[in-house]
Structures are given as structure tokens and as C-alpha cells.
Amino acid sequence: MDSASDNSEKKDAHIHASSTVHGYDVDVGAQLIAETDSSLTPQEASRLRAKIDWHVLPFMCSKITFMDKTTLGEAAVLGIIDGAHLTENQYNWLGTIFYLSYLVFQYPQNLALQRFPVGKWMSINIFLWAVVLLCHAACKSFGSLFAVRFLLGMFEGAVTPGFMIVTSMFYTHAEQTRRVGYWFLMNGFAVIILGFISFGLLHTHTAFMPWQWLMIITGTITLITSVLFWFFFPDSPTTAWFLTPEERVAAIRRIQVNQSGVENKRFKKEQFLETVKDPKTWLMAFFAGSANIVNSLTNQRQLIVSQFGFNGIQTTLLGCVDGAVEILAIWLGVTVLVPQPSIGRSYAGVLMYIPGILGSILVSTLPFSNKIGLLFSYWISIFAIAPFPIFLGWVSSITSGHTKRITTNGIVLCSYAVGNAVSQFMWQAQYQPRNHIPWAVITSCNFAAGIALVVLRFMFASENRKRERETPDQHDAVYIRDESGAEKKVDKAFLDLTDKQNHDFRYVL
Numbered sequence: 022m023d024s025a026s027d028n029s030e031k032k033d034a035h036i037h038a039s040s041t042v043h044g045y046d047v048d049v050g051a052q053l054i055a056e057t058d059s060s061l062t063p064q065e066a067s068r069l070r071a072k073i074d075w076h077v078l079p080f081m082c083s084k085i086t087f088m089d090k091t092t093l094g095e096a097a098v099l100g101i102i103d104g105a106h107l108t109e110n111q112y113n114w115l116g117t118i119f120y121l122s123y124l125v126f127q128y129p130q131n132l133a134l135q136r137f138p139v140g141k142w143m144s145i146n147i148f149l150w151a152v153v154l155l156c157h158a159a160c161k162s163f164g165s166l167f168a169v170r171f172l173l174g175m176f177e178g179a180v181t182p183g184f185m186i187v188t189s190m191f192y193t194h195a196e197q198t199r200r201v202g203y204w205f206l207m208n209g210f211a212v213i214i215l216g217f218i219s220f221g222l223l224h225t226h227t228a229f230m231p232w233q234w235l236m237i238i239t240g241t242i243t244l245i246t247s248v249l250f251w252f253f254f255p256d257s258p259t260t261a262w263f264l265t266p267e268e269r270v271a272a273i274r275r276i277q278v279n280q281s282g283v284e285n286k287r288f289k290k291e292q293f294l295e296t297v298k299d300p301k302t303w304l305m306a307f308f309a310g311s312a313n314i315v316n317s318l319t320n321q322r323q324l325i326v327s328q329f330g331f332n333g334i335q336t337t338l339l340g341c342v343d344g345a346v347e348i349l350a351i352w353l354g355v356t357v358l359v360p361q362p363s364i365g366r367s368y369a370g371v372l373m374y375i376p377g378i379l380g381s382i383l384v385s386t387l388p389f390s391n392k393i394g395l396l397f398s399y400w401i402s403i404f405a406i407a408p409f410p411i412f413l414g415w416v417s418s419i420t421s422g423h424t425k426r427i428t429t430n431g432i433v434l435c436s437y438a439v440g441n442a443v444s445q446f447m448w449q450a451q452y453q454p455r456n457h458i459p460w461a462v463i464t465s466c467n468f469a470a471g472i473a474l475v476v477l478r479f480m481f482a483s484e485n486r487k488r489e490r491e492t493p494d495q496h497d498a499v500y501i502r503d504e505s506g507a508e509k510k511v512d513k514a515f516l517d518l519t520d521k522q523n524h525d526f527r528y529v530l
Contacts, residue, residue: 060274061271061274061275065271066271066275069268069271069272069275070192070196070275072263072264072268073191073192073258073272076253076255076261076263077187077191077254077255078200078203078204080249080250080253080254081184081187081188081200081203081204082203082204082207083207083246083249091208091211091212091215091319091320092154092157092215092235092236092239093115093116093119093170093320094319094320094321094322094323095215095216095218095219095232095235095323095337095340096232096235096236097112097320097323097324098219098223098323098324098327098333098336098337099219099222099223099230099231099232099235100230100231100232101166101230101232104161104230104232104233105160105161105162105163105166106161106162106163107163107166109449109450111163113445113446113448114163114167114445115163115166115167115170116317116319116320116441116445117442117443117445117446118167118170118171118174119170119171119173119174119177119441120174120438120439120441120442120445121171121174121438121442122170122171122172122173122174122175122178123174123175123177123178123434123438123441124435124438124439124442125175126174126175126178127178127182127431127434127435127438128428128431128432128435130146130178130179130182130431131182131427131428131430131431131434132288132427132431133179134179134182134183134186134427135284135285135286135288135423135424135427136286136288138256138257138260139183139186139187139256139257139284140187140250140251140254140255140256141251141256142179142183143179143180143183143250143254144247144248144250144251144254145247145251146176146177146178146179146180147176147179147180147243147246147247147250148244148247148248148251149172149176150173150176150177150243150247151240151241151243151244151246151247152240152244153169153172153173153176154169154173154236154239154240154243155236155237155240155241155244156169157169157233157236157240158229158233158234158236158237158240174438178434181413181434182427182430182431182434184201184204185201185413185416185417185430186284186426186427186430187255188200188201188414188417189279189281189417189426190257190258190276190283190284191255191258191272191276192276193275193276193278193279194278194279194417194418194529195529197414197417197418198355198359198366198411198414198415198418199355199356199359199360199414200414201355201410201411201413201414201417202351202352202354202355202356202359202410202411202414203355205351205409205410205413206347206348206351206352206410208344208347209343209344209345209346209347209348209351210344210348211344212340212341212343212344212347213341213344213345214344215235215239215340216337216338216340216341216343216344217341218235218238219231219235219337219340220334220337220338222234222235223333223334223337257283257284258272258273258276258283259273259283273515277515279418279421280421280523280525280526280527281420281421281422281426281520281526283515284423285423285424285517287424288424289422289423289424289517292422292423292424292425292428292519293424293425293428295422295425295519295521296424296425296428296429296432297428297432299521300480301419301477301480301481302429302432303432304473304476304477304480305412305416305429305432305433305477306432306433306435306436307436307469307473308412308470308473308474308477309409309412309433309434309436309437309440310436310437310439310440311440311466311467311469311470311473312405312408312409312412312440312466312467312470313409313437313440313441313444314440314443314444314447314462314463314466314467315377315381315402315405315406315444315463315466315467316406316409316440316441316444317441317444317445317447317448317459317463318402318403320445321445321448321459322340322343322399323336323337323340324448325399325456326339326340326396326399328453328454328456329392329395329396329399329454330392331392331396339396342400343400343403346400346401346403346404347403347406347407350373350403350404350406350407351406351407351410351411353373353407354369354370354373354407354408354410354411355369355410355411355414358372358373359411365478365529365530366411366412366414366415366418366474366478366529366530367415367474367475367477367478367530368474368475368478369408369411370407370408370411370412370470370471370474371408371471371474371475373404373405373407373408373411374404374405374408374467374468374470374471376401376404376405377401377402377403377404377405377406377407377467378405378464378467378468379401380398380399380400380401380402380403380404380405381398381402381405381460381463381464381467382460382464383395383398383401384398384399384402384456384460385455385456385457385460385461385464389454389455402463405463405467408470408471408474409437412474413433415529416429416430416433418528418529419481419520419528419529420519420520421518421519421520421523421526422517422518422519422520422522423517425519425520440466444462447459447462478530481528481529481530482528482530484528485527485528485530488524488526488527491524
């Protein structure tokens with residue numbers, strides 16, 4: 022009996038020693054929940070999720086700062102082209118340079134979001150973003166506007182990836198797409214609010230032109246938002262000010278089902294290389310680029326509607342409907358279609374492309390004298406914007422390993438920037454007023470993006486079936502060594518493994 026006991030202890034010691042890693046190699050949540058076995062009842066999990074929603078979602082829904090990007094489109098009917106002596110090509114360049122800057126600084130921003138506290142880094146960028154936006158009002162030439170638009174793209178690059186990281190930290194895979202949809206549809210509310218602000222500014226007669234007042238108002242709102250972010254937006258569930266120590270442990274336990282942890286502050290080269298070698302990464306990048314050709318409407322929408330035959334005041338008020346359609350489309354996608362087991366993320370995006378493609382075809386083919394028909398066709402084409410926020414919520418559910426996640430986010434959003442940048446130059450004066458070429462490109466890219474979603478679903482479903490056939494991994498836990506040398510047992514869900522390394526990980530469809 023003693024001999025058997027000795028052999029058992031030796032076996033345990035061998036497993037213990039061979040499965041020990043340093044604390045800095047694993048997820049930050051590992052240290053907090055190591056050797057704890059507390060579980061949550063459905064009621065407790067629901068109450069905790071509601072508390073997180075109340076303290077996190079209002080800040081992410083303050084993505085009403087999207088107004089800052091759409092100010093250029095509104096400014097087109099508020100006099101910026103004449104006030105700053107811009108040509109059509111120069112105006113298009115102001116839209117392009119924003120996204121070129123976004124592209125150049127996107128991956129550095131993602132690395133910074135891994136290295137520094139997420140909430141604090143975002144608040145700094147939002148503050149600088151506000152300052153740059155206020156500087157727009159002082160610009161009177163293409164060169165000065167070009168410079169501030171470049172800076173605006175640099176600082177805006179921290180916001181969307183920051184929100185994606187925070188969403189993955191606090192929510193389960195089943196909850197993430199809806200939350201991303203909620204903060205993304207605030208873009209629509211921003212368009213509506215901007216429409217009413219612009220309508221009022223068209224009736225002002227001051228030393229400042231209406232477009233300058235627009236920059237001052239939106240810059241001030243963003244400045245206030247940055248201060249609130251600094252003091253109240255959480256960096257992580259492990260340090261969230263609104264959670265008690267017990268609730269922080271529970272918040273991490275709640276997302277354990279994701280098999281992707283919270284975050285890891287150490288850059289891992291092997292995860293970076295895995296990401297860039299993964300064909301799925303580049304298919305996702307292709308989707309992000311092609312899906313955002315339609316987003317060129319952000320800067321062009323007021324000019325397009327005015328060319329249908331509406332005056333400045335009518336165009337400004339009709340622009341509010343753009344926002345309402347965007348809200349409706351995203352809401353239908355994330356709350357009605359995605360939760361259906363037979364539809365999921367991929368097919369939900371494809372279904373939203375159907376009216377979007379139909380609308381873009383009708384805008385190009387209806388008689389130009391039918392301005393009401395053209396207007397409604399244009400509004401229907403806005404449905405093609407919905408698949409991208411559905412996809413953003415999906416990205417966090419199909420990648421694991423913090424370095425892999427921030428690298429994937431960076432590549433996807435770089436491609437997003439490329440799509441937005443190049444699409445601005447479709448809208449040439451020579452194609453006006455029908456714009457057959459731009460609408461044909463939008464239609465083709467929407468179709469290609471829909472195909473990419475179907476292929477992605479097939480790839481992930483095939484991998485899931487393959488993993489279901491494998492023998493389950495029996496070694497579900499290892500030991501971690503903290504800075505003091507103490508060792509604690511922790512589940513492998515918090516070992517900062519990638520989705521390829523962790524065969525318990527399942528791709529959400």
C-alpha cells in the first residue's frame with residue numbers, strides 16, 4: 022500500500038513538474054481564478070451580465086463619436102468645398118487620407134492596446150482625436166485639412182479594435198455579436214443627430230461658416246467623452262472598478278466557455294506567425310476590404326442625394342433617414358437573424374446583402390427622373406453595411422490567443438481601411454450624376470463579400486467536425502508559477518492558447 026502511494030505521488034509530481042509554466046506566459050485571468058472552483062448559477066450569471074452591460078455598453082455606445090468621421094460628408098453641404106477652396110479630387114483625398122493614416126497606424130495601435138491598459142490608451146487617443154477635430158475649424162485650405170484628417174485617422178485607429186478587445190473580455194461568444202451590433206448601430210444615431218445639427222447650422226449667420234461650427238460642436242462632445250473614458254471605462258474584468266473582487270472572479274469564470282481567456286500583455290512571436298500563415302486570416306481580410314467599398318457612401322451620401330434633385334436643406338433632413346435605415350439593418354441582423362441556429366453569423370450577413378445588392382442595382386438602373394424611386398433604392402442599398410458589424414462580432418469568436426487576436430484585428434482593420442481608402446476615388450465628376458461605375462463596383466464587391474462569408478463558414482464548420490472526431494484532451498489543467506515562485510493549478514482555457522493549439526476550442530458559426 023505504501024509502495025502504491027509512493028508511486029502515485031511520483032506520478033503526480035512528474036505531471037506537476039512537466040506542466041508548469043510562468044505566470045507571464047498565461048492569461049491575466051489565470052492568476053485570479055487559479056485553484057478556485059466556484060461556479061455560477063444561471064441567475065447569478067444573468068445578474069452579472071446585466072451589471073457589465075450597464076457599466077460597459079453605454080461607453081461603447083458612445084461610439085456616437087462616429088460623428089467625427091461623418092463630419093466630412095455633412096460638411097459637403099455645409100460649405101466646406103467652397104469655404105476651403107477644394108476641387109472634387111481634393112475632397113475625395115480628404116476621405117482617403119483618413120483611411121490611409123488609419124491603415125498605417127492600425128497595427129501599432131493594436132500592439133499598444135496589448136501593451137497598455139485598454140481603457141486608458143483609448144481615452145488618450147479619443148482626447149487627441151477631439152483636439153484634432155477642433156483644429157478642423159481653423160483650416161482654410163486643402164493642405165491644412167489634409168494634415169488634420171491624417172492625424173484624425175491615426176487616433177481613431179485605437180477605438181474599434183479597443184472595443185473589439187473589451188467585448189471579447191467581458192462577454193461570451195454567444196453574446197459578442199449582439200453587443201458589437203449595439204455599439205456599431207450607434208453610427209446610425211450619430212448620422213441622425215448630425216443631420217439635425219446640420220439642419221440648424223444651415224440657418225446660422227455668423228463669422229464662422231456652418232461646417233466650422235459642426236467641427237467645433239462634434240469636437241467638444243468628443244473631448245467630454247474622452248474625460249469620461251479615462252475615469253470610468255474599464256481596462257479589464259480583472260481590474261474593473263464597478264466589480265467586487267468576487268464579481269471579478271465570477272466575470273472571468275463566466276467567459277471560460279469561450280476557451281480564449283481575457284488578455285496577455287506579452288507579445289508572442291509564434292502566435293503572430295501562426296496568424297499570418299493562416300489562410301482564414303487572409304480570407305477575413307478579403308471580406309473586410311470588399312465589404313467596406315459600400316462604406317464610401319459615408320462621405321458621398323449627401324452629394325449623391327443632392328444630385329437626385331433635392332436642395333441643401335432637404336438633403337440634410339433626408340440624411341437622417343440614412344441613420345434610421347442603418348440602425349434597422351444592423352438591429353435585424355444581430356438580434357433577429359444571428360441568434361437563429363440555422364442562420365448564424367455567415368448566413369445572416371449573406372441575407373443582409375440581398376436587399377443591399379438589389380438597392381445598388383436599382384439606383385443605377387431606374388430612370389433619373391424618378392428621384393423618389395432613386396432615393397428609396399439608395400436607402401435599401403444601405404442594408405449592405407450590416408454584414409460588417411456582424412463580422413466584427415464574429416472575429417472575436419473565431420480567434421484565440423491574445424497576440425493572435427490583436428494581430429487578426431489589426432489585419433482585418435487594415436483591410437477595412439484599404440477598402441474605405443480606395444473606394445473614395447470611384448466617385449469621379451465624370452461619372453456624375455448617374456454614377457454607374459461606382460454603383461457597379463459596390464454591387465460586385467458586395468457579392469464577393471457574401472461569397473467570402475459562405476466560404477469562411479464552410480472552413481470553420483469543417484474544422485469543428487474534425488475536432489469532434491478527435492480523442493478529447495485529458496490534460497485539462499496545468500500549473501502556473503507566479504513571481505513569488507508559488508505554483509497554482511489553472512484550466513487550460515486561460516493558458517493563452519490559440520484556436521489551433523487548443524483543440525477544445527470550437528469555431529462559432
